[in-house]
Amino acid sequence: MIESYLLKNIAGYIDGQWVDKADSGETTEVFNPANGKTLAEIPYMAADETRRAIDAAKAARANVPDVKTRREWLEDCVEALTEEKEEIGRILCLEHGKPWKEAQGEVDYAASFFRYYAETMEDALAPQKLEEEAKNCKWTIYKRSIGVAGLITPWNFPIGMIAKKIAPALAAGCPVVIKPATETPLTMIAMFQIMHERLDLPKGMINLVMGSSKDIGGELMSNFDVPVISFTGSTGVGQLLVEQSKDHVKKLSLELGGNAPFIVLDDADLESAAENLIANKFRGGGQTCVCANRIFVQSKIYDKFSKMVVDKVKALKVGDGMDEDIDVGPLINKAGFDKVHDHVKDALSKGAELVAGKHPDELDSDKNLFYPPTVITGVTHDMKCCQEETFGPLVPMIKFETDEDALKMGNDTVFGLASYIFGKDEKRAHKIISNLHFGHCGYNTGTGPAAHAPFGGMLHSGVGREGGEEGLMEFVEAQTVPDGS
Template sequence: MIESYLLKNLAGYIDGQWVGADSGETIEVLNPANGKTLAEIPKMGTDETTRAIAAANAALPSVPDVETRREWLEDTRDALLDEKEEIGRILCLEHGKPWKEAQGEVEYAASFFDYYAKSMEAALAPEELADKAKGCTWTVHKRSIGVAGLITPWNFPIGMIAKKIAPALAAGCPVVIKPATETPLTMIAMFQLMHERLELPKGMINLVMGSSSQIGGELMSSPDVPMISFTGSTGVGQLLIDQSKDNVKKLGLELGGNAPFIVLDDADLDAAAENLIANKFRGGGQTCVCANRIFVQKGVYKEFSEKVVDKVKALKVGDGMDDDVDVGPLINKAGFDKVHDHVKDALSKGAKLVAGKHPDELDSDKNLFYTPTVITDVTHDMKCCTDETFGPLVPMIEFDTDEEAVTLGNRTEFGLAAYVFGKDAKRAHKIIGQLHFGHCGYNTGTGPAAHAPFGGMLQSGIGREGGHDGLLEYVELQTVPDGS
């Protein structure tokens, strides 16, 4: 069992109090590196969520001014940075990603609190329009949308909540948060810090854990929750869209991805290979923005593949708490088996295994460590191209012309992230301009940052997180014509 001074209360948090499940039922949180139980958390449902919504709604009249809210964000930022090693340890143990990488995620989370603390006052200021019409002066106010329901996934246990709760609090929205049951401990640790260090109105922040259908269903059906922000699968996102119609809720959705990573024949191959490794194996490949399909132009395909293979073979796989580990375990058996299935499918259709173990040597019943794998001679009919693998698999696909790269890159219903590498900026940006992805890196594999809007096109989502646009997700615009 895990022990931490940040986990004094393995409980939910409603109306300023730590609470268990009404039923007394619990859910085990497992360490994916060894399968051992880390903790048991309350399995909450409809009734607890109803009370959390009521508490958040009751907090609305007591939401303080911008200056006080800015202090909340600054204090949370400082608390996260002060405790990044311990939060990172908790994150590593429940997720599996290396401890150093987990600490980097805590720093990433803190950057959202920092950004909105610095930018919120100007962003929320009323805007007086320059033009007069109908004998009136016109002013646009940004009003808090009200209670926000925040639903987060397991792959970034603190990064994903930071990009939601920071702008929500900045805008003056009380929140009800549901974390993934695979990784709730990091969230509990953050709530412990906020409970101890911030003077929040009761009900301003609420945490419910447990049944996705019951908690999500209550958040969606309640007229007192006008805004839902969700990060997760496209299938669940589509369900939320359907459920939102009765109350006409505002939705912010970051959904699935199938990112192309395009290497042109004039690219710096060493830099492209380094960026691919950093991008692909972050979180063990379990990120929506990591490269899923690697397209390499014919003239450099062999050379680039060899560079990638050398780097992949050098990666160290193991328990994230061990020194020098690059890649930890996958989150669970289902995640492991999906990667396993994608590799077997590709090999059965003619792909070649050039790095990693043959799938017959790997078994999720033994452990969840999937060896980083590279396959070549991949074609677009293979599962690893049509579906998001979400694991440490690098499928190498050869292409001939720039037009073919665009066509293949866009051959997906998803549009979250893409990457293009090449020295000719005009050529590369022509390709980028034809790719239907909300985030498209040029000569970099970096993901989103706090100061920039991030989100998907097509079936990868609605709305944006980060930047000025991320804050506006939590406000309603009220236009006031003044004829006096």
């Protein structure tokens, strides 16, 4: 079992109080994917607890303080996350599996959202007086808190994803009800412990319910007192939320699945492209929505680039994330492992060649969850690894001839979250970028989202944005006041 001074309470949090038992008495276990050992037993909550959390959050609206105080909350979170980076990173590593150093980097990433909104919220939320008079009135636009926010986060970034949501929500003055993934709730609990101890929050301002996705999500969606939902997860669940939102016309911010193309043109700096691919692809063991899923390489450089990537992949160290110098940890669970296994097996059966990693016949998720970094060449777009998001350490190399081919294949997906392109000719590259239907497109970089810039998807990858002023506006309603006095 895990021990940490940040986990004094393995519990939910409702109306300013720790709740260590679900109404039903049910519990669920949290496992370390590196060794299968139980880390903790958490209460498995459902609709009733969620309803109480919503009621507490609704009551807190009457006690939300001014912008200056809310800014101080965010500043205190930055300080706390910075001070506790190592311990939060350790907890994150143990329940997720990503290397400890990488987990600490995620804590820094989380802190950047609190920092950004602390620095910008006062100006962004200030009333806007319009210069032009109309209809014999002076006009002012006020930015009002939308109300109670339901925040639903995935397991792959246990603290990064909640920071992207809770920082702008608190900045806007929205009380929150949070549902973390049951695979990785401990990092969230640690963050709540910090906020409970360090922030002078009104009771009900932050609430944590853990357990049934169906029951908790169902209550958040059916409850009139929750006007906004911010969700990160699968497209299938996102589509369900859209259907469930119609009765109350809820505002939705949805970051959903991806199928990112990584395009390498024949004039690219190949060493830089290869290094960026490795950093992008194997972060979190390839379990990120923004990591490269389809690697398109122009035929002239295909063999040379493939060899460079293979050499770098073979140098990666796989193991328990708490061990020193580990680059890639385990996958989160058996289902995740088996999906990667299935994609590799499917590709090989259709003519792809395994050039790095182990043959799927040598691997078994019943033995452990460490899937070796794998590269396959000769990939075609009819293979599962191109049609579906693999969410694991697989690099499928696809050859293309012309820029038009790369653009056509890159866009050959219903998803539109992240994309990447490498090439020295800026005009040529931006011609492709301007026609890629992805909300994020890295040019000569594999970097993902940042706090100061809006991030989100097109098509089946979602609606709304996180980060930047746009992320704050997801929790705000504009109120227009014409003054005729």
